Amino acid sequence: MEDQWQRAYDFAVEVARKAGEEIRKAGEREIRVMTKSSTVDLVTKTDERVEKIIIGSLTDEFGEGTHCFIGEESVAKGEPCILTDKPTWIIDPVDGTTNFVHGFPFVAVSIAFAVNKQLEFGVVYSCLEDKMYKARKGKGAFCNDQQIQVSDVKDIHKSIIISEHGTDRSPEKVTKTFSTMQKILCIPVHGLRGSGTAATNMCLVATGAVEAFFEIGIHCWDIAAGAVIVQEAGGILLDVDGGPLDLMSRRMVSANNETIAKRIIKEIEIFPVGS
CATH class of the missing domain: 3.40.190.80 (D-Maltodextrin-Binding Protein; domain 2)
Structure with a gap:
């Protein structure tokens, strides 16, 4: 039986890496900063550009109108933040924008995919560390292709x-x-x-x-x-x-x-x- 979402999962990893490369390049240039809800809620041109890259890549790959998107910057501009039963990508293009602006070395691209309101897989690329975290439902979690697991501490x-x-x-x-x-x-x-x-x-x-x-x-x-x-x-x-x-x-x-x-x-x- 064909694995329905494997292609989407593999492509999400590719897109996350591409987005992370864009973030790293942007960090070497001048950063233009704006604010959203307050003076400590920051957004840069990089956030907006990277989200467009991610959504554009996914749309090109899977077809216009076949999937829904919930993206941080899209919602900030007025798009609805509603999770339906339709295949939906949930995207944070630059998680850690304040870190990015200050050069604090933890910035991530976060891409998840849900169907029938259930999460099917997630990809987090900590791009300044070059660590690719990923997981599919029922198939384990990995960092740079090495399986990971939580600690056994109970105290x-x-x-x-x-x-x-x-x-x-x-x-x-x-x-x-x-x-x-x-x-x-x-x-x-x-x-x-x-x-x-x-x-x-x-x-x-x-x-x-x-x-x-x-x-x-x-x-x-x-x-x-x-x-x-x-x-x-x-x-x-x-x-x-x-x-x-x-x-x-x-x-x-x-x-x-x-x-x-x-x-x-x-x-x-x-x-x-x-x-």
Whole structure:
């Protein structure tokens, strides 16, 4: 029986690498920066150009109108952010734009593919590190073609947890974010980290470098590809309230196992996020 989505998976890896090369080249030139929702929510011409490259390549390969797209920059310009049953690509062209602008060496291309609202595969290319993470549902997770798996740590005191501050700088949300981090750090855990890119954070969970990643305020394009990679590496995904993950809810905990995830969830101060 023909593997229906293998061609799409292989092509997504090619496109992610092509996009990553464009990002690396752009980093050597002058970077023009704009803002989206706030002065800390940045977008560059590179974000927009790379998303056009990705969507254009996928459209050329699979045909106009055959697939749907949810892209970070397209949504920022008014395109709908709705996941339907149709074959859908979920794209973050430059995950870690602020890192990119400052030369901080964690920037990723994130491409996921869903059918019937179920994720089929995910590709995350950490382009400055030249690390290609990828996974297909039911077929394992890989980094540069070497299979990866989550850590076997179950003792929260022996864990490293990763999270981000987000782009919402309202005092109420900043207070809750740092209160959560303080409580987790004081469990105590071995450490609390942040790479500046959700996709990379999830891949760090998948490789066993950290035990969990949580964030409130992320978008589907930040986590869709990483979600497949974490699950295929043996990890789990939950809502911050302990329920099942809703990809469109803008909040998530990914962890190596349920024991670590549930312990972190006890400390998370939940706050509402915008649409």
